[in-house]
Amino acid sequence: MNLRQLSTTAPDFEAEFQRVLHWSAETDGAIENRVAEILADVKARGDSAVLEYTARFDRLDAKSVAALELTREELKAAFEQITPAQRDALQAAAARVRSYHERQLEACGRSWSYRDEDGTLLGQKVTPLDRVGIYVPGGKAAYPSSVLMNAIPAHVAGVPEIIMVVPTPGGEKNPLVLAAAYVAGVSRAFTIGGAQAVAALAYGTATVPKVDKITGPGNAYVASAKKHVFGQVGIDMIAGPSEILVLADGTTDPDWVAMDLFSQAEHDELAQSILLSPDADYIAKVRASIDKLLPKMPRKDVIQASLEGRGALILTRSMDEACEISNRIAPEHLEVSSNEPHRWEPLLRHAGAIFLGAYTSESLGDYCAGPNHVLPTSGTARFSSPLGVYDFQKRSSLIEVSEAGAQKLGPIAAELAYGEGLQGHARAAEMRLRR
Structure with missing residues (x-):
């Protein structure tokens, strides 16, 4: 299989890395x-x-x-x-x-x-x-x-x-x-x-x-x-192709990681599966597992097209660097396939869902772990979140100003309103001031 293998120490890494990430969200x-x-x-x-x-x-x-x-x-x-x-x-x-x-x-x-x-009530009313x-x-x-x-x-x-x-x-x-x-x-x-x-x-x-x-x-x-x-x-969101990024320290069975990469690649040819690891020998083992397991997969043609088109095995200098690259990618699904997942989790800022430890396959999150599987894709995890209860609610601000509070807030509001040239706003606040 013609699966990209990159190294962060290579002089052309940045250009090749950008080619891996490139995907046009423009609709036909x-x-x-x-x-x-x-x-x-x-x-x-x-x-x-x-x-x-x-x-x-x-x-x-x-x-x-x-x-x-x-x-x-x-x-x-x-x-x-x-x-x-x-x-x-x-x-x-x-x-x-x-x-x-x-x-x-x-x-x-x-x-x-x-x-x-001063007795002023402030708050938030949440309604579905x-x-x-x-x-x-x-x-x-x-x-x-x-x-x-x-x-x-x-x-x-x-x-x-x-x-x-x-x-x-x-x-x-x-x-x-x-x-x-x-x-x-x-x-x-x-x-x-x-x-x-x-x-x-x-x-x-x-x-x-x-x-x-x-x-x-x-x-x-x-x-x-x-x-x-x-x-x-x-x-909720405009979803792009599915993605998985695996950060591996070399302690997980390479067959498991290969199958985790397949789990997203089998969605469609544009899905993206990437492995980041500081262990070159381990990357070679995962590649061997991919070659061994792929012929047995019912959707092998889709998986192969996905891996060859948008997949990559990337050798990093360290797990710390792998975490930095992960934050740049901001993947939909992020697996921390390590025997010390909680050591690396604090370094990970951008991901739709983070799966900690070798036994936490992404597929469990898709079906039955509990957290939502509707996740931001295409780097939008940098600024958006999984689907949740909050997506089906809206918030209204509550403000009840007391008489004493009106004396305190009125002059502030009037001063700013006059500065904006909005005399009606200013006078509405001033009318409530004690003579």
Whole structure:
């Protein structure tokens, strides 16, 4: 396999490193134009447009959008249809995801207030969004775990209505996805997808209710549509290809690390898998493991294309330097594959999720560890966070100024308002001053 191997001591390292990281987030112009047309059409014609696009793109004919809605009984039937092992796994994963997000709610999702010395009350009121939409991929890419990761934090946040949309090409419904919707407490679910589903959620139709925020992954059309409707509604993020970065000190079984690199490379050809290690012999062992294990992988062609196109094995001077490079990359998934993970964790500032220790495979975080698997990609972990309870809440400031407080704050506000030329602001504050 033609997998890049770099060294930080090489004179051309910086140029080669930038080639590894380069990825254009620009959406194809034709997709942008088509999405804009679909959004405008759904906004203008509502259900009729949604039905037409669903028939065209998903080969699913229906007389009404109401006929595309999944009932609670259908979701329950799907839950009962899957195997007992699948039911147990869904419920165990859901319980862990719920437990984690309930702790998140306790830590950051509560209202608070205080009174200062003059009796003025200041604080913050935290309230859930009224209605959210979650987009779940369908067809070949069916992800019940995404249902749990999007719906459960919304539920924990207190959102009273969660609307799920999921494409079902040719009418093929994935029982695990429907069962996950049942377990996660989805309020309503529609078998529609693509840009038309995003438009229906953003603008509302006669059948699909308008939501306040749309979360969840999708293809290029879905990503473009979310970008277009942002401002009309909130969105979680514009996700790029999946990424994993492994920092390895050479103490982990190289087969484990090779498979961890595969776990992201198998998503698609643009996914990125990088290993950073100060141990040249260990990098050679991981490369040998890759060559040994790859032929046995069902998605070996996708994995190989991903590793050759965007993957790299990078020899660093030290683990400290590996941590510095990791902060430059700001990866979606960051594994610290070391027998001393807590020694290195304080040095790591930018990552969507940090997986500590050899036994903490990224795949556990994807499915059942508890923290959310909807993570910032393409270096956006430098300024954004995983999906969480806080994404389904908003905060209102609370201000109650006492009479004594008005005497203290009024002159300050008036002075600044006069300086800005806003006499109405100034006089409103001055009128409350004692004569």
